Amino acid sequence: MMSDVFLRIENLRKEFGATPVVNGLDLDIKQGEFVSLLGASGCGKTTTLQMIAGFEKPTSGRIWLNGKDITDVPPSKREIGIVFQNYALFPHMTVEENILFGLVLRKVDKAAQRKRLSELLDLVHLVGLEARYPRELSGGQQQRVAIARALAIKPNVLLLDEPFSNLDARLRADMQNEVKRLQIETGITTILVTHDQAEAMALSDRLAIMHKGVALQVDTPQATYDHPASRYVGNFLGNINILQADLRDVGSHVSFSANGKSLQVLNDQRLSPERCCISIRPERVRIQPQPTDCEVLLGATVTSKNYNGNSWDIGTETELGSVNINIPHHGAPTPDRGQSIVVGWNLNDMRLVHVD
Ligand SMILES: Nc1ncnc2c1ncn2[C@@H]1O[C@H](COP(=O)(O)OP(=O)(O)O)[C@@H](O)[C@H]1O
Ligand SMILES: [Mg+2]
Incomplete structure (x- = not known):
């Protein structure tokens, strides 16, 4: 022991x-x-x-x-x-x-x-x-x-x-x-x-x-x-976006495609692509200002918008399925339902998670 x-x-x-x-x-x-x-x-x-x-x-x-x-x-x-x-x-x-x-x-x-x-x-x-x-x-x-x-x-x-x-x-x-x-x-x-x-x-x-x-x-x-x-x-611990993408095994990473680009997420546990999904936490997704420094950039349509006092929850639909975004409320304007926007995040904020 x-x-x-x-x-x-x-x-x-x-x-x-x-x-x-x-x-x-x-x-x-x-x-x-x-x-x-x-x-x-x-x-x-x-x-x-x-x-x-x-x-x-x-x-x-x-x-x-x-x-x-x-x-x-x-x-x-x-x-x-x-x-x-x-x-x-x-x-x-x-x-x-x-x-x-x-x-x-x-x-x-x-x-x-x-x-x-x-x-x-x-x-x-x-x-x-x-x-x-x-x-x-x-x-x-x-x-x-x-x-x-x-x-x-x-x-x-x-x-x-x-x-x-x-x-x-x-x-x-x-x-x-x-x-x-x-x-x-x-x-x-x-x-x-x-x-x-x-x-x-x-x-x-x-x-x-x-x-x-x-x-x-x-x-x-x-x-x-x-x-x-x-x-x-x-x-269970917070909210997480599970993205819809075809994953390919590339050894230490899995690859997926978004916005016409092939991108890779770390697979440090070497999970089989059939048994895992790629994910991103809502607070890691950015919309404003235009997220130009992000490695993943996607066109998105705003489908919902909820105000929590100190933050906003913005629901969007993208080519990787629905992406919920949580942004702190600083008083800046937020996009409205139906609006077309660009969302983005960094690859090292993505996580490969087991499907279970
Ligand atoms: N004395 C008991 N006899 C039969 N079933 C029980 C008994 N105690 C708990 N269970 C069942 O075991 C499961 C787990 O219960 P419990 O440990 O109280 O869960 P939790 O505390 O996580 O809510 C439940 O489905 C519950 O109905
Ligand atoms: Mg109990």
Whole structure:
């Protein structure tokens, strides 16, 4: 085992009846890392988290924590903190009793409990609210209690399952910042489960893009966004234009033709042209001023135009199919629907992605 791996998930599988839900997942996490499992609803994120916590038993595969195989260790002995989507606070217990639950269970002495409570109330900014009941708290405050409760036992790993999804947009942004701050302050190894790509990108050191029970790509947010391995990943993380072109294999590159020219895109993974497509991110396409310095130049007709406040989304139709363009809003005029324009981009901004 690599020495800097703290949590290792090895060929993990889970079937409910005959249905595979987690399908051979591999993931290595370093101590202090913040990793997100990002994927659409139903792809197996919660099931994975439940297996790490020990609440679900894997059909096969192993989970290692700090060099120890914990696959068959009961949840209470794993020293893992978990925050569920609905917070799952005990309604008949006060904030203090909720936070101290794990310590009482472990028969930690009273003085140490007081000390830890005071540290945690400080950490999650809940000082003064310790006598309240969950129903007397806002959603964001309940969330903080759930996080404090998970951290009380000084767990090895903090697991967060869609912890922000019940909060409105403004509060969600605040709580995301809070969690990031807590994670940096405590240095705790954290796994966040989310279907929200912006949230995962903003918070994580690395993302594991999950689909049908496997991780399609595991990398930093920037590397994943900039070099998506497949069409699915490219589309899940932002928007991507998949271009319609006949591709030819030319060794280290594939070639395609546009505007009467033969052009080449890097194929560093040597994908077969039948199994890949060429792509360009909408914000890499230029229209104004006339994109004369671009290696790819195409005539285009504007088919749609949407204003986002800080940018415009312009839909066009070209000889390579539809090309969506995202341009920052600087106050300059933008082309209108039906208008003929020229669009352009650079070859080194194009990516070859697997068709899946
Ligand atoms: N206890 C269970 N019994 C049967 N099917 C389940 C159970 N838990 C989850 N599933 C199914 O497994 C799939 C993955 O679920 P889940 O891990 O909750 O996905 P996610 O958290 O990514 O939305 C879903 O199709 C879900 O219906
Ligand atoms: Mg889930």
